[in-house]
Amino acid sequence: MNWNFTDTWIVVTGVLCAVACALPGCFLVLRKMSMMGDAISHAVLPGLAIAFLFTGSRASLPMFVGAAVTGVLTALFTQWVNRFANVDRGAAMGVVFTTLFAIGLVLIVRAADHVDLDPGCVLYGAIETSAPIVPSEVPRAAIINGIVLLLNLGVITLLYKELRLSSFDPSLSDTLGFSSSLLHYLLMTIVAVTTVAAFESVGSIIVIAMLIVPAATAQLLTHRLLPMLVIASAVGAASAVLGHIGALTLPSLVGFTDTTTSGMMAFAAGVLFTLAWLFAPHNGIVTRLLRKPEPRPTDLPTS
Amino acid sequence: MPFSFHDFVEVLTLQSYNTRLVVAATWCLGIGSGLVGSLLLLRKRSLMGDVLSHATLPGIAIAFAIVASLGGAGKSLPALLVGATLSGLAGVAVMLAIRRTTRLRDDVAMGFVLSVFFGTGVAILRMVQNLPGASGLTDYIYGRTASIVLSDLLLIALVTTAVIVTVVLLLKEFTLLCFDEAFAASEGWPVLLLDTLVLALVTAVTVIGIQAVGLILVIAFLIIPAASARFWTENMKLMLVISAAIGGISGHFGALLSDLFADLPSGPVIVLTASSIFLISMFFGGKRGVLPRYMDHLKLKRRVGRQHLLRSVYEILEASDQPVSNRPVTLQSLLQHRSWTMGQLKRKLSLARREDHLEPTSDPSAVLLSESGFGEAARITRNHRLWELYLIHHAEIAPSHVDRDADMVEHILGPEMVRELEAELAPDLQIPASPHLI
Numbered sequence: 048m049n050w051n052f053t054d055t056w057i058v059v060t061g062v063l064c065a066v067a068c069a070l071p072g073c074f075l076v077l078r079k080m081s082m083m084g085d086a087i088s089h090a091v092l093p094g095l096a097i098a099f100l101f102t103g104s105r106a107s108l109p110m111f112v113g114a115a116v117t118g119v120l121t122a123l124f125t126q127w128v129n130r131f132a133n134v135d136r137g138a139a140m141g142v143v144f145t146t147l148f149a150i151g152l153v154l155i156v157r158a159a160d161h162v163d164l165d166p167g168c169v170l171y172g173a174i175e176t177s178a179p180i181v182p183s184e185v186p187r188a189a190i191i192n193g194i195v196l197l198l199n200l201g202v203i204t205l206l207y208k209e210l211r212l213s214s215f216d217p218s219l220s221d222t223l224g225f226s227s228s229l230l231h232y233l234l235m236t237i238v239a240v241t242t243v244a245a246f247e248s249v250g251s252i253i254v255i256a257m258l259i260v261p262a263a264t265a266q267l268l269t270h271r272l273l274p275m276l277v278i279a280s281a282v283g284a285a286s287a288v289l290g291h292i293g294a295l296t297l298p299s300l301v302g303f304t305d306t307t308t309s310g311m312m313a314f315a316a317g318v319l320f321t322l323a324w325l326f327a328p329h330n331g332i333v334t335r336l337l338r339k340p341e342p343r344p345t346d347l348p349t350s
Numbered sequence: 351m352p353f354s355f356h357d358f359v360e361v362l363t364l365q366s367y368n369t370r371l372v373v374a375a376t377w378c379l380g381i382g383s384g385l386v387g388s389l390l391l392l393r394k395r396s397l398m399g400d401v402l403s404h405a406t407l408p409g410i411a412i413a414f415a416i417v418a419s420l421g422g423a424g425k426s427l428p429a430l431l432v433g434a435t436l437s438g439l440a441g442v443a444v445m446l447a448i449r450r451t452t453r454l455r456d457d458v459a460m461g462f463v464l465s466v467f468f469g470t471g472v473a474i475l476r477m478v479q480n481l482p483g484a485s486g487l488t489d490y491i492y493g494r495t496a497s498i499v500l501s502d503l504l505l506i507a508l509v510t511t512a513v514i515v516t517v518v519l520l521l522k523e524f525t526l527l528c529f530d531e532a533f534a535a536s537e538g539w540p541v542l543l544l545d546t547l548v549l550a551l552v553t554a555v556t557v558i559g560i561q562a563v564g565l566i567l568v569i570a571f572l573i574i575p576a577a578s579a580r581f582w583t584e585n586m587k588l589m590l591v592i593s594a595a596i597g598g599i600s601g602h603f604g605a606l607l608s609d610l611f612a613d614l615p616s617g618p619v620i621v622l623t624a625s626s627i628f629l630i631s632m633f634f635g636g637k638r639g640v641l642p643r644y645m646d647h648l649k650l651k652r653r654v655g656r657q658h659l660l661r662s663v664y665e666i667l668e669a670s671d672q673p674v675s676n677r678p679v680t681l682q683s684l685l686q687h688r689s690w691t692m693g694q695l696k697r698k699l700s701l702a703r704r705e706d707h708l709e710p711t712s713d714p715s716a717v718l719l720s721e722s723g724f725g726e727a728a729r730i731t732r733n734h735r736l737w738e739l740y741l742i743h744h745a746e747i748a749p750s751h752v753d754r755d756a757d758m759v760e761h762i763l764g765p766e767m768v769r770e771l772e773a774e775l776a777p778d779l780q781i782p783a784s785p786h787l788i
Contacts (some may be wrong), residue, residue, distance in 0.1 A: 076457075076458055076461075079455055079457050080457065081457040081458045081460065081461035081462075082397050082400070082457055082460060082461055082464075083414045084461070085400065085461065085464060085465070089566075099404075105728045107551055128632070131640055132581075132638075132639075132640055133638060133643075134577055134580070134632075135391060135394050135396060135577075137394060137395065137396040137397045137457070138391050138573055138576070138577045139571065139577075140396075140397065141397055141399075141400065141570075141572075141573035141574075141577075142570075142573055142574050142577055142625065144630055145566055145569050145570035145573065145574065145621055145625075146570075146621065146622065146625040147493070147573075148566050148618075148621075149566065149570070149617070149618035149621035149622050150618070151667075152566070152615060152617070152618040153614060153615065153618045153619070153622070156613065156614070156615050156618075157613070165402070166764070184641050217446065220600070230572035240419075252468060252469045252472055253469075254466070255461075255464065255465040256469050257464060258461075258465075259458065259461035259462060259465060260462055260465060260466060262458075263454055263458045263461070263462055266453075266454060266458070267452060269452070271478020292578035294473070298477050301477070303477040303478065304477075304480060305476070305477070305493070306473045306476045306477045307472055307473055307476045309469065309472070310469045310470060310471070310472035310473025310474075310475075310476065311469075312469065312475045313468070313470060313472075313473075314466065314469055314470045314473055315464055315471075316465075316466065316469075316618075317462070317466030317470065320462065320466070324448070324451075324452065330452065
């Protein structure tokens with residue numbers, strides 16, 4: 048393995064992005080909204096296209112705003128179709144994001160005469176290209192994902208109690224005066240911003256995987272929220288490191304030259320999840336098989 | 351978008367061979383995915399198509415690598431389809447395993463399979479990209495509706511036929527699985543097998559669909575027609591038929607539209623056609639549509655308002671005079687009796703006047719019930735009191751809470767329920783006294 052400063056920056060960017068995703072991801076998992084990240088990452092396409100059609104450039108800021116706005120709109124539309132039209136939430140999400148994605152594709156095809164805005168590149172953006180040429184330069188992707196991480200950390204620290212309450216008991220939260228729907232949209236905004244930031248610099252696969260898989264792994268290991276957030280962040284960071292090492296070493300083992308770090312990060316996260324699934328201290332499949340059978344009630348001394 | 355009348359007619363009448371192929375293929379696919387999509391919707395697993403279509407990627411990449419390294423043409427369709435199917439089924443297996451062996455819920459299991467499989471697929475795809483013949487392999491993900499060939503159509507038709515036959519043969523089993531899984535299991539039905547069979551059908555439709563029309567269209571086809579059909583009916587058989595029809599129709603019109611306007615890609619246009627049908631269904635559809643439900647709500651609100659008005663008048667009369675007789679009641683006393691504003695009261699009064707419950711009076715500051723209005727008021731008050739008594743005696747609700755709960759439920763009491771309450775609580779047909787202070 049040939050490690051240099053580029054690899055260091057890729058791993059740093061990956062870790063920042065993974066942790067930034069894992070934090071809101073925990074709340075998505077707790078709120079049974081795991082598929083929202085996938086929906087949002089598809090549905091930001093028309094936002095990108097419209098921002099481009101309006102400004103005529105691929106400048107980052109308008110694109111970022113456009114995409115983040117469509118991301119939040121996805122959540123809003125989904126909620127409407129779910130609530131007012133009484134459609135199952137999964138179906139509502141599916142209707143909304145496929146429609147938005149289709150609108151985005153049509154807009155891009157219409158705009159394609161003028162520019163190459165390739166849906167493929169939007170979906171697959173590569174983390175490798177975010178690394179700098181010279182060692183001293185801090186890559187933009189690292190800065191953006193670092194800012195998003197700080198933002199997410201800040202919001203979750205400030206609103207920890209409220210978010211926890213509204214995730215576990217929305218009606219109690221409403222009764223106590225913390226509007227659960229306001230918190231829902233705040234969370235959706237965070238997810239949209241995180242998605243778009245990661246999207247632009249490191250590709251959408253990372254977002255979808257890092258939102259859900261570390262959080263799910265953490266949920267296998269603990270029942271409490273604070274440990275869950277910590278474990279999810281750790282699993283996310285570990286997936287980034289292992290993913291990049293895997294991307295450097297694995298292909299040569301099976302006779303190929305290279306692969307993508309983002310894909311391998313998702314793979315590494317999957318491996319970590321599987322380990323927790325099998326060996327979690329309390330509920331792992333193997334752990335449960337190896338554990339001595341607990342004494343049955345009849346074996347207990349009777350008084 | 352220049353097109354002549356001649357082009358228009360040519361497209362509409364399906365003169366071109368290619369248009370006919372595309373329309374036939376999207377019809378078939380729309381029917382197949384409409385059917386299995388309904389099953390998914392009722393199982394609350396609409397996003398399964400999304401999960402499966404992403405989960406096919408590693409299979410496609412591995413199948414390509416194996417065939418290419420054996421020296422064959424890597425992009426041979428049968429090999430890719432087998433790979434996609436195996437990988438999709440593996441995704442289903444992992445999902446079902448997570449659901450059965452952990453306390454993680456469906457949505458987490460789906461998110462896990464989708465992202466890990468897709469990420470792994472992208473990683474493998476990148477590894478094999480330098481093998482000969484790999485260029486254009488990712489196009490597979492976006493489909494190529496406009497370039498469907500006869501063999502694609504035959505394959506789609508085959509899968510659709512299989513889906514139709516299975517759904518027709520196992521309709522009873524699938525219905526029970528969708529509506530009461532626990533009951534089906536307790537009756538000894540092979541629930542896991544049926545569940546797997548549904549997901550296998552979804553896998554087949556997804557795999558065939560992706561390569562013909564692209565990933566996003568397959569996802570949309572599995573969700574949108576079923577969600578639209580749900581608005582129009584409560585009957586499972588009818589829903590399957592409507593859903594299949596909506597799938598077929600949106601395929602037809604979408605394909606025609608994109609053929610008419612050469613620069614519109616067919617996949618997204620078909621999705622948008624289906625979305626339009628969804629929007630129409632959502633607003634106007636059957637009993638469940640937004641507008642019909644809103645109208646029902648308005649009607650109920652009016653009825654409740656009228657009942658409140660009549661009961662208030664009766665209660666005011668009752669307070670001043672026993673036995674109760676019909677006399678004019680001032681608007682002022684009505685306003686004091688309930689917390690209405692003058693505007694709300696005026697609206698309720700004009701409604702009651704239209705229904706002949708009020709007698710015209712010379713005094714504008716008072717209202718007088720008509721004969722039918724007085725009878726109706728007595729009846730409503732009686733039902734209300736009966737319901738209150740029922741709540742206190744049988745539902746163990748404190749008298750201080752009764753008035754509000756009674757108000758909410760009494761308006762939807764059916765006649766049988768009222769008769770039962772009468773028999774039990776007020777056999778002498780009198781209007782019982784209010785159990786609380788009015």
